[in-house]
Amino acid sequence: MFNKLLKYIKSVLIDPHCLACGAALEIDEKVVCNQCKNTTIADLFSSPMLKYKGNIVEQRLMGLALFETAASLMPFEENTLSQQLIHDLKYNNYQAIGSLLGEAIATQIKQNNRYPQIDYIVPLPLHPKRIAQRGYNQSELIAAEVARQLNIPLEITNLYRKRNNESQTLKSAEERIKNVKDLFELHNPTLFENKTILLIDDVLTTGSTIISCCEALYKSNNIKIHIYTASVADVI
Template identity: 35%
Template sequence: MKLQRSYLADFVSLLFPELCAACRESLVANEYLICTDCHYNLPYTNFHLQSDNIVARQFWGKINTTAAFALFYFTKGGKIQNLMHQFKYNGMQQIGNLLGSIAAGQLAKTEVFNTVDFIIPVPLHTKRLKQRGYNQSACFAYGLAPKLNAVVEENNLIRAKATLTQTHKSRFARFENMQDVFEIKNPEKLKNKHILLVDDVITTGSTLEACGQQLLKIEGLKLSIATIAYAE
């Protein structure tokens, strides 16, 4: 019976091959979402080894961050763009969980990220959440949490106002677009805690900065940041 199921699975895979979400080549046995070649050769940043990395420097003089990190470099037309497209627009939310687990494997090796209490995903407005069906940043957060021994706090930081897309806006326009957008429902729960704020891709950092400004109003809060990718 097991042999028959194996033959059936092989036959189905010939007709409808599963493709790597990054390179779009066929996956082989025991590969999941991302092929082995991509898993080892995607453009990792290794920012967990650099306290003054590019992402951290984006927030200098703007908000006080304890640490900042991005897993990959993002370039237009590259494999990470393919991966993020499948994740955000083709319903493959399991990609976020996988990338969170990969990122956590790196972050767990650093002392600073091992002190995180809560992981907070950048929230979507309720209208956007209803359209997409899931928050991609939350998927990433839930992938991070187990290896960091942290708790995902998904509904405390909320997006109170819908905003226009940030695409093609200047840095200043992006910053202006994000003013007074976010609110915190239960600040007492976050007092004196180390918060890891997470998002999918960081470009100018204006969304994360706006979230961070609200979080840092809370007494004793320490803020770190992690994203899936950094857009060069």
């Protein structure tokens, strides 16, 4: 464990290497080298299957949540670069990955005419206890970069998580739905009234957490919700 930590500190802080090809990073490069950013990463983020009307993210949420559009940056696949990006962002304190993902999401939103004027960027909230353990909310890191790039306010206080629910893995579909029921709440529903928000999360699996989040958001009258996740996993 300690050796792993030392290796991580060396690889990221002292002697940073490209997460994709392993080459030493130049001073102006973050997470990946410029060459990989323009090739491997550009390919990974490019799948039209995850962006356009009727894409697989929308199919997964259709009929379960009320939303305007839903999209994802990349497919989440085990033992690939996508898993490493999400894993290092979530568990290894590699916060610069949040900027890489957020910058790409912002670029895709700018280039896609499906998006109207957005009023607030809202990350999927973690419970304060989880934030205390991890030190940050990984979805907020992504959302903060989207907000910065698009020059739209980041709103992180209105929507909150009521319970620190355990991991969703290994639960049946029925248990998962029960586990996320009334999981989120709004401090002030009027803040999001008549507003268009972009909800950001790191990984979409079954979608049950996002669905629960949308239920809380719909306590604001005439809210319009767009959803963008950094990755989408196949669900067995």
